[in-house]
Amino acid sequence: MVDSRNTNSNDATSDENRPMFLPVLIGTGANAYGLACGFHKAYGVKSLAVGPAALIQCRHSSIVDIRVINDLTEEKHFVPELHKLATELKAQSPDRQLLIIACGDTSAALLAEHRDEIRKDYLTSTIDGPTLQRAVDKVSFWKLCETTKVNTPLTAVYSFADFQSGQKVPQPAAFPLELKAADSVSYLSIDFPGRKKAYTIADATELNQVAHDIYTNGYRGELIIQEFIPGDDTGMRTLNAYVNSDGSVAMMCMGRPVMEEYAPNRIGNYAAIISEGDKTVYEQCQRLIDELGYTGYVNFDIKHDPRDGSYRFFEINPRPGGSSDYVTQAGFNLARWIAEDLVMHRHSEPSLCFSEHLWMGIPKRVLKKYAPAGPLKDDALRLISEGKWSRSCFNSADRNLKRTLGLWRWQLHVSRDFKQYAPKRNKA
Numbered sequence: 001m002v003d004s005r006n007t008n009s010n011d012a013t014s015d016e017n018r019p020m021f022l023p024v025l026i027g028t029g030a031n032a033y034g035l036a037c038g039f040h041k042a043y044g045v046k047s048l049a050v051g052p053a054a055l056i057q058c059r060h061s062s063i064v065d066i067r068v069i070n071d072l073t074e075e076k077h078f079v080p081e082l083h084k085l086a087t088e089l090k091a092q093s094p095d096r097q098l099l100i101i102a103c104g105d106t107s108a109a110l111l112a113e114h115r116d117e118i119r120k121d122y123l124t125s126t127i128d129g130p131t132l133q134r135a136v137d138k139v140s141f142w143k144l145c146e147t148t149k150v151n152t153p154l155t156a157v158y159s160f161a162d163f164q165s166g167q168k169v170p171q172p173a174a175f176p177l178e179l180k181a182a183d184s185v186s187y188l189s190i191d192f193p194g195r196k197k198a199y200t201i202a203d204a205t206e207l208n209q210v211a212h213d214i215y216t217n218g219y220r221g222e223l224i225i226q227e228f229i230p231g232d233d234t235g236m237r238t239l240n241a242y243v244n245s246d247g248s249v250a251m252m253c254m255g256r257p258v259m260e261e262y263a264p265n266r267i268g269n270y271a272a273i274i275s276e277g278d279k280t281v282y283e284q285c286q287r288l289i290d291e292l293g294y295t296g297y298v299n300f301d302i303k304h305d306p307r308d309g310s311y312r313f314f315e316i317n318p319r320p321g322g323s324s325d326y327v328t329q330a331g332f333n334l335a336r337w338i339a340e341d342l343v344m345h346r347h348s349e350p351s352l353c354f355s356e357h358l359w360m361g362i363p364k365r366v367l368k369k370y371a372p373a374g375p376l377k378d379d380a381l382r383l384i385s386e387g388k389w390s391r392s393c394f395n396s397a398d399r400n401l402k403r404t405l406g407l408w409r410w411q412l413h414v415s416r417d418f419k420q421y422a423p424k425r426n427k428a
Helices: 030-043 075-092 105-113 129-136 138-148 160-164 204-216 279-292 325-329 334-342 364-370 375-385 401-421
Strands: 021-026 047-051 064-068 097-102 155-158 177-181 199-201 223-227 236-243 249-260 270-276 296-304 311-317 358-360 389-391
Touching: 021 030, 021 075, 021 334, 030 047, 030 064, 030 325, 030 334, 075 097, 075 105, 097 105, 097 334, 105 129, 129 138, 129 279, 129 311, 138 223, 138 279, 138 311, 160 204, 177 204, 199 204, 204 223, 236 270, 236 279, 236 334, 249 279, 249 325, 249 334, 249 364, 249 375, 270 325, 270 364, 270 375, 279 296, 279 311, 296 334, 325 334, 325 358, 358 375, 364 375, 364 401, 375 389
Parallel strands: 021 047, 021 097, 047 064, 358 389
Antiparallel strands: 155 223, 177 199, 177 223, 236 249, 236 296, 249 270, 270 358, 296 311
């Protein structure tokens, strides 16, 4: 692999060399907007974001249009609605290629399961359904890590059949423990008071109660219970990559979260990330990608273990991460890779990120007040002072009064959430 920075990631292609394609983004939130910015910077093209609602991040934009399709993420409507949309778009511009990207878990699953049908109308690099199941099921991923000798936390599995038979939830290590649904897509379809993306469990009583709440509210997949890796938000790592349609890795970029969000429905999402790189982690990701036969966008959740200095892999997501714009802001335009692969049919040596850039989904004042004191916060403040920072969805090339006011209202809501839910921090 070649360690390099994609220094031309923000240079728009000249008019005479500009390809004729339309990015169709399934989602209208921050993830979709970040990709739309990348396509616009690299190729000067306007994207189309589609989804059940017009979220604030893409509203009133000059670089992305929104199409609301109420039942798009329902399986029976997914292929027919996208085919109907493709027919309309091709009628408007017959020579224009349609490039489709899923920006969320549900749409990524549907795109993989129906890949062959979707490819009749759109270009896509997504994996197929069986590969998706191997990738996203946390039990399968744990076994995959064992096969490829990639480090994971100590792990146990609990099934619905175990729950029905009255078995207690297994404890693979000492408390606290981490609990997640193995089938993250199925878990999205259920809701109940206190529902979380992931749980940190203090004792056996809580462990069994959480499993009871999940199963009695309709989830039927397995639960994965893992050793708790010590350390705060700053120990986490997120890694985004793009794998070409021929299986070669185009790009990898690792990020170190400065802090996470704390609102109950946003736990597990990152609020600020500093891009970085680690050769050993990139090599481990390469082994997982090769073993899976993976193609397309991929996102890994990883944590640094302070006890031995290793990195422990938690899960893989078949889409750009929700905060994946940090990759583009670090100089590795996430949108460019898929266009280079599927539209221009150009592959080059892998580009690996080792550069520093601070990406934030929050106002600076929130980071200063709520980020844990320590060297990482100091690094974030240094990058701000050096001008090496960016804000999610705030784009100087995409400004108007309605958009600006909407984004500020959104950020005010984010600030209020931190005031309500964030742990108290000592001032640094």
